Amino acid sequence: MWTRFAFFAALVAIPASFAWAASVGPVRVQVVDERGVPVRDAVVELDAAGGRAGRITFPWRMAMAQRNEQFAPGTLVVARGSTVAFPNLDKVRHSIYSFSKPARFEIDLYGRDQTRTHTFPIAGAVALGCNIHDEMRGYIRVVDTPFAGKTDANGYVTLANVPSGSAKLTVWHPRLRGPGGEMSKQISASGNHKVAVRLR
Template sequence: MKTTLTVIGSLLCATPVVAADLRVSITDTSGKPVRDAVVTYEPAAGSAPVGIKAPYVMAQRDMNFTPYVLVVPAGATVSFPNQDAVSHHVYSFSPARKFQLPLYGGGLSRSLTFPTAGTVAIGCNIHDSMQAYIRVIDTAFYAQTDDKGVVTLTNLPNGAGDLVIWHPMSSAKGGETHLPLSVQGPIKPISVQLKIRRMAHAGGGY
């Protein structure tokens, strides 16, 4: 199914500067804000290495993974503490990082490194309702939407690049919507509309 995409706004060209900020608002087709979308900018000229700011944690709490979407740079190590009173078996079959963390009980934790950029869908082999995602990125320019569906990317370098909006429930291929972007000075805010397949998780919203 073809992604429904609406871009509102335009680029405003002015005297060239070293860097610019970009505000992106994301909604679904009914106008509802989309939270937990990961917005990245990949300059055609390449990006500086992404700093690894540990710790990165995806906890098991109240029979859910927390957070639902975790963004980490390639090469980061993520810990998976079990804060429930029952045991969990954490796994993924995603090509970006296939793994198994065999059954372990409350109060214990396991850790794993994610060396390759991509999307890693996380599940529990014992509790099928538990779902989460790790978005592994390899650009220094990224942010995750809040409850208002808004992010601001800062200090984007001048030049051409690719703006990528990813959400686990987006109908786009791989959950990714790509927009070409040319930065030549201040940038007007951009609004993007995504077609969302369904409610993403038990907490409600997207």
């Protein structure tokens, strides 16, 4: 009796696992401006059902260097609660600060080959500057979803393992016209999508 029950349970479990596997997949998004020109370094986020289980991690380093008196990368996507490293690779000293609501902070002057860190517990966009070099601008987008990334030179980003169904898509860019530099819309979380945004 128990053998037959176990066999029946296995038969039931197999299609269920296949159904789960088929319910996730990649979503490819292209961001363009009003003229159809691809927008680079736009942050794309998907708020999908079941997407926040466990700790959120991304494959890229949680680091923003200062190199040639610029932030590198210029835009960084991090999960809420992440600690970001700020290595100074320049010969000059830097002093990083932000007045953005999600993270108001200031890091005192530090020199070449030194690193400072800061933790970002609140989701949102953080604009960075340097007290010594006014022309330096960097951006950290703190997200609360594992389905996030920034667009490449052709305006594309691919988000992996997204559960199928309706999802809220949010696009952020420092020059985007809209509250907080972002726009949102509901989409079907599968296949390819093109989003047109208005830039300043």
